[in-house]
Amino acid sequence: MTQQQDRTAALVLEKASVAYGHVPVLEELHGTVRSGEAVALIGPNGAGKSTLIKAVLGLVPTVRGRIEVLGVTPAQARRDVAYVPQADTLDPDFPVSVEQVVMMGRYRKIGWLRRPSATDRTLAAEALERVGLSDRAKNRFGTLSGGQRQRVLLARAIAAQPRLLLLDEPFNGVDAVSQHALLEAIALLKQQGAAVVVSTHDLAIAHLACDEVCLLNRHQFGFGPTDAILTPERLRATYGGHALELRGDRVIVTQT
Amino acid sequence: MSWLDSTVHRAMIEAALVGVLGGVVGVFVIARRLPFFTMALTHGTFPGIVIAALLGVDLYLGGGVFGLLVVLAVVVFSRARGQDFTAATGIALSGGFALGVVLVSAQDGFSKDLTAYTVGDVLAVSTTDLVITAGVAVVVLVVMAALGKELLLVAFDRDGASAVGLPTAVLDFALLAIIEVTVVATVPALGAILTVALLVGPAATARLITDRLVLLFPIAVAVGVSCALAGVWVSTQWNVAAGASIALFCGAAFGVAFLASVLRGRLRPAAGVLAPPAAVPEEARA
Numbered sequence: 001m002t003q004q005q006d007r008t009a010a011l012v013l014e015k016a017s018v019a020y021g022h023v024p025v026l027e028e029l030h031g032t033v034r035s036g037e038a039v040a041l042i043g044p045n046g047a048g049k050s051t052l053i054k055a056v057l058g059l060v061p062t063v064r065g066r067i068e069v070l071g072v073t074p075a076q077a078r079r080d081v082a083y084v085p086q087a088d089t090l091d092p093d094f095p096v097s098v099e100q101v102v103m104m105g106r107y108r109k110i111g112w113l114r115r116p117s118a119t120d121r122t123l124a125a126e127a128l129e130r131v132g133l134s135d136r137a138k139n140r141f142g143t144l145s146g147g148q149r150q151r152v153l154l155a156r157a158i159a160a161q162p163r164l165l166l167l168d169e170p171f172n173g174v175d176a177v178s179q180h181a182l183l184e185a186i187a188l189l190k191q192q193g194a195a196v197v198v199s200t201h202d203l204a205i206a207h208l209a210c211d212e213v214c215l216l217n218r219h220q221f222g223f224g225p226t227d228a229i230l231t232p233e234r235l236r237a238t239y240g241g242h243a244l245e246l247r248g249d250r251v252i253v254t255q256t
Numbered sequence: 257m258s259w260l261d262s263t264v265h266r267a268m269i270e271a272a273l274v275g276v277l278g279g280v281v282g283v284f285v286i287a288r289r290l291p292f293f294t295m296a297l298t299h300g301t302f303p304g305i306v307i308a309a310l311l312g313v314d315l316y317l318g319g320g321v322f323g324l325l326v327v328l329a330v331v332v333f334s335r336a337r338g339q340d341f342t343a344a345t346g347i348a349l350s351g352g353f354a355l356g357v358v359l360v361s362a363q364d365g366f367s368k369d370l371t372a373y374t375v376g377d378v379l380a381v382s383t384t385d386l387v388i389t390a391g392v393a394v395v396v397l398v399v400m401a402a403l404g405k406e407l408l409l410v411a412f413d414r415d416g417a418s419a420v421g422l423p424t425a426v427l428d429f430a431l432l433a434i435i436e437v438t439v440v441a442t443v444p445a446l447g448a449i450l451t452v453a454l455l456v457g458p459a460a461t462a463r464l465i466t467d468r469l470v471l472l473f474p475i476a477v478a479v480g481v482s483c484a485l486a487g488v489w490v491s492t493q494w495n496v497a498a499g500a501s502i503a504l505f506c507g508a509a510f511g512v513a514f515l516a517s518v519l520r521g522r523l524r525p526a527a528g529v530l531a532p533p534a535a536v537p538e539e540a541r542a
């Protein structure tokens with residue numbers, strides 16, 4: 001932890017409140033994610049996890065307080081931020097190949113009216129290699145399993161060479177092989193100095209992959225080191241008192 | 257006497273041009289699931305044609321301008337709470353067509369122009385029409401080539417496109433405007449009612465043949481041009497309506513490709529026609 005104090009802040013939330021129109025979704029968020037760190041956003045459905053990710057992308061306005069991304073506003077930071085949506089929100093019939101999806105990660109850096117260069121192709125191929133799906137490059141995206149599609153979307157984000165990576169529920173309905181591949185790729189990104197924000201229902205994964213946790217349900221119920229924050233009391237508060245069982249150090253949320 | 261003085265030659269060139277346009281633009285119509293919107297657009301241009309006739313200006317200019325208004329109306333209405341794109345499209349379709357009918361019924365002496373407008377008359381295209389269609393084709397192809405990767409990203413992953421800072425609303429409007437211009441350019445050949453055949457049929461046929469985006473464009477163009485030329489040929493041989501013949505060939509091409517995909521076992525399990533689409537992006541509903 002002491003080493004991380006020296007690292008630069010990739011994401012700073014300063015009493016930030018986020019709203020769709022006049023309806024406040026998240027209020028008074030406060031915390032910092034540093035380069036090379038991963039934070040898990042944990043909370044029930046409708047808690048505002050996806051909204052926070054969209055606010056960090058600058059797609060939902062911050063109405064009070066401040067969100068600072070890589071030292072600038074969210075909209076100014078987009079070039080260095082990559083977003084991984086849930087694979088099942090994308091049309092599986094869309095006629096696009098795996099390698100085309102990964103190349104989309106390069107579009108921002110390629111710019112308008114230009115075509116991918118040899119460097120872009122190399123970076124896209126390397127990104128696909130990192131998630132272990134090089135052999136599926138030519139396949140249509142929709143023919144892959146849910147977990148594999150999620151890995152392709154992570155490869156797309158890796159190809160963008162982000163300094164901040166945002167993942168929206170990447171482990172939902174993902175098989176063990178893909179889960180392992182996702183975790184390894186995320187760990188490598190952290191090693192290389194990227195900050196990672198991942199929303200998840202899975203407390204075990206939060207323990208495994210993340211240094212910090214942000215407990216969310218409209219408000220913030222805790223933000224800090226994983227072990228200190230994932231306590232039964234705080235989880236019960238976050239999940240509105242839904243039953244929790246404890247077995248040793250394991251916490252199970254019975255209703256999300 | 258120039259080669260272009262022949263009615264049949266002009267019809268063939270016009271048919272080939274709209275075949276190319278319909279094929280290329282159709283790939284995005286299919287990928288974005290916009291056939292219904294395209295249908296609405298063809299009907300939505302109707303009042304523009306009638307108003308242009310009343311004012312004595314060019315019919316297709318009138319249709320084009322009014323079509324753009326319909327595009328804007330659909331984009332604006334579909335942002336209303338609790339509505340979606342198809343509801344706004346349905347209202348634009350019926351509202352546009354109804355306005356046209358009301359205007360026509362208030363006026364006498366439209367019937368001849370109107371028949372040409374609704375079912376087309378490719379054998380009546382002038383050299384000027386050809387130049388306009390060719391110009392539209394060049395502009396549409398250049399714009400689509402220039403914005404290709406951005407249009408692809410917005411089509412595939414809208415949130416992802418917003419996340420990297422692409423102006424998704426502008427790109428959506430650009431695509432709808434491309435469709436609109438293509439519709440207006442195709443109407444003299446196929447007519448307002450049948451234009452949708454060339455903007456949906458060839459691309460849908462190509463989609464049955466291949467999964468690969470790079471192959472979709474050439475296959476859709478090949479199908480579109482073949483159907484258009486075959487339609488004109490049949491029309492001159494047996495003296496039947498050219499626009500309808502082209503539309504029938506488009507339907508037949510799709511039917512053959514569909515049967516072939518059934519025989520190759522490429523149909524997906526029955527999901528039911530009323531099953532919701534696999535993915536409705538959150539933004540589209542918000």
